[in-house]
Amino acid sequence: MTHLIDIKGLSFQRNHRPIFSSVDLTITRGKITAIMGPSGSGKTTLLRLIGGQLIPGQGTITIDGQVIHKLKRRSLYQLRKRMGMLFQSAGLFTHLTVFENVAFPLREHTQLSEAMIRNLVLLKLQMVGLRGARDLMPSELSGGMARRVALARAIALDPELIMYDEPFSGQDPISMAVLVKLVHTLNQSLGLTSIIVSHDVPETLSITDYAYVISDGKVIGRGTAESIKHTDSAQLQQFLQGLPDGPVPFHYPAINIEQDLIGETR
Amino acid sequence: MLNYIASLGRFGMHLIQQYGQAGVLLSRTLLRLPNPRKGFPLVVQQVYAEGVLSLLIIIVSGLFIGMVVGLQGYHTLAKFGASQELGPLVALSVVRELGPVVTALLFAGRAGSAIAAEIGLMKATEQLSSMEMMAVDPLQRVIAPRCWGGFISMPLLTLIFNVTAVYGAYLVGVKWLGLDAGAFWSNMQASVDFNLDVVNGIIKSIAFGFVVTWIAVYQGYYAEPTSAGIANATTRTVVYSSLAVLGLDFVLTTMMIGGW
Numbered sequence: 339m340t341h342l343i344d345i346k347g348l349s350f351q352r353n354h355r356p357i358f359s360s361v362d363l364t365i366t367r368g369k370i371t372a373i374m375g376p377s378g379s380g381k382t383t384l385l386r387l388i389g390g391q392l393i394p395g396q397g398t399i400t401i402d403g404q405v406i407h408k409l410k411r412r413s414l415y416q417l418r419k420r421m422g423m424l425f426q427s428a429g430l431f432t433h434l435t436v437f438e439n440v441a442f443p444l445r446e447h448t449q450l451s452e453a454m455i456r457n458l459v460l461l462k463l464q465m466v467g468l469r470g471a472r473d474l475m476p477s478e479l480s481g482g483m484a485r486r487v488a489l490a491r492a493i494a495l496d497p498e499l500i501m502y503d504e505p506f507s508g509q510d511p512i513s514m515a516v517l518v519k520l521v522h523t524l525n526q527s528l529g530l531t532s533i534i535v536s537h538d539v540p541e542t543l544s545i546t547d548y549a550y551v552i553s554d555g556k557v558i559g560r561g562t563a564e565s566i567k568h569t570d571s572a573q574l575q576q577f578l579q580g581l582p583d584g585p586v587p588f589h590y591p592a593i594n595i596e597q598d599l600i601g602e603t604r
Numbered sequence: 605m606l607n608y609i610a611s612l613g614r615f616g617m618h619l620i621q622q623y624g625q626a627g628v629l630l631s632r633t634l635l636r637l638p639n640p641r642k643g644f645p646l647v648v649q650q651v652y653a654e655g656v657l658s659l660l661i662i663i664v665s666g667l668f669i670g671m672v673v674g675l676q677g678y679h680t681l682a683k684f685g686a687s688q689e690l691g692p693l694v695a696l697s698v699v700r701e702l703g704p705v706v707t708a709l710l711f712a713g714r715a716g717s718a719i720a721a722e723i724g725l726m727k728a729t730e731q732l733s734s735m736e737m738m739a740v741d742p743l744q745r746v747i748a749p750r751c752w753g754g755f756i757s758m759p760l761l762t763l764i765f766n767v768t769a770v771y772g773a774y775l776v777g778v779k780w781l782g783l784d785a786g787a788f789w790s791n792m793q794a795s796v797d798f799n800l801d802v803v804n805g806i807i808k809s810i811a812f813g814f815v816v817t818w819i820a821v822y823q824g825y826y827a828e829p830t831s832a833g834i835a836n837a838t839t840r841t842v843v844y845s846s847l848a849v850l851g852l853d854f855v856l857t858t859m860m861i862g863g864w
């Protein structure tokens with residue numbers, strides 16, 4: 339089995355607004371897969387569907403042979419122990435220090451001694467460059483630092499699958515370069531499967547093996563990093579080069595602006 | 605007219621749905637027992653946060669309420685030449701009614717609102733979601749300890765309130781107004797029945813603790829993840845708990861007086 343995740347005919351709605359309509363997508367084991375797309379196109383939603391926090395309207399999401407939304411609670415939690423997820427908003431526990439945040443999954447799921455936990459936590463914090471910040475509270479961190487702590491926490495248990503939601507946003511060029519390298523190294527050295535959701539197209543494409551571009555509830559482009567850079571689909575090129583005008587809408591669906599400004603009703 | 609009936613129906617459905625949700629939340633929380641080695645320290649932490657940190661307000665209120673009841677009771681009883689009966693009057697009203705009810709109202713304001721706000725904010729900042737993704741059940745890790753903390757704290761706080769209130773009345777009646785200390789205590793002892801009065805008061809406090817904590821965790825867990833949503837949840841916790849406590853008090857009192 340080379341496919342760790344297999345998504346078939348996925349449809350999902352939110353408040354009667356379709357977010358996905360029959361999307362097919364596979365994530366290959368041991369590779370880095372990027373998911374890109376305009377803001378609001380449902381990338382975070384896709385990760386939540388994979389994590390089993392949302393239930394698809396139609397279609398199936400199979401992870402390692404198990405259909406995630408049909409699992410019983412116990413097996414779902416068992417499966418989640420093998421996943422790590424970096425949330426877009428970091429989601430750190432505000433009542434715990436940086437150290438305790440990273441130690442949290444270790445304390446919950448392992449019987450390791452205090453000394454072992456300390457070593458593991460410090461190693462993970464070292465990877466994201468925040469070993470010195472171990473005693474700070476999350477409220478004392480900057481946005482970029484908080485996301486790096488969350489990253490350390492997501493990899494604390496050495497999961498088989500890591501989902502990064504915008505790992506590079508809010509990072510300065512140096513920490514961005516370090517993180518890009520870190521994601522790459524983690525994938526190579528530990529044989530992880532990684533899913534990266536990101537808007538930083540060149541950085542992301544530089545390390546991904548395969549990329550999907552979603553827009554308007556559909557996959558509009560797929561292929562290896564090289565092939566995706568050279569497709570001649572207008573939609574894709576507009577997105578990759580960041581052109582304001584083109585087939586991909588920048589605006590959330592709305593009636594046209596003249597009508598809206600002249601009109602009386604909201 | 606038809607619209608009115610439809611909205612009434614929607615409201616009714618919404619209400620029933622909420623009761624259902626609250627019931628499911630409670631049963632899941634109580635059924636998924638955390639393993640004792642990890643769960644026990646969490647419960648102790650919550651007993652501290654909800655119980656110990658409420659001690660000050662409970663003791664101060666208990667003292668003042670005891671003193672006021674002592675003062676009012678003395679002047680009323682004196683009219684009938686029965687001021688010797690101040691001890692029983694204070695003890696009975698505090699142990700049977702004031703203790704459990706006032707403690708529960710204060711508990712809802714002090715601890716209930718804090719529980720709701722904390723859980724709501726954890727939800728809004730995706731702490732609960734990220735916990736779920738780390739394969740840790742928030743019901744077990746976050747909600748259950750807060751429930752047990754409340755269930756344990758409320759009866760203990762009530763007992764402490766009772767003791768300080770009676771002491772407050774003693775200060776006023778004996779130390780200030782000059783009643784005989786022996787008569788004060790021995791009359792009290794003679795007319796307070798352990799089972800009928802003290803135990804019934806504790807049963808009330810257990811019921812109130814259960815209801816207030818349940819309302820607080822429910823409001824927090826299902827709060828809308830916005831600032832206004834959390835503000836609403838805390839307000840509702842205090843309002844609903846207070847109403848529930850007062851209503852339940854009437855029901856329980858009727859049952860207890862009606863031939864138990």
Ligand SMILES: Nc1ncnc2c1ncn2[C@@H]1O[C@H](COP(=O)(O)OP(=O)(O)OP(=O)(O)O)[C@@H](O)[C@H]1O
Nearest residue numbers: 352353357375376377378379380381382383384426
């Ligand atoms: N809780 C929610 N309730 C209703 N609609 C939602 C909710 N969360 C997201 N949506 C809608 O779902 C769509 C997809 O949201 P999602 O967060 O997945 O976008 P995204 O691709 O991650 O965007 P970004 O790149 O800005 O993070 C959006 O149009 C949003 O309006």
Ligand SMILES: [Mg+2]
Nearest residue numbers: 381382383426
């Ligand atoms: Mg997103």
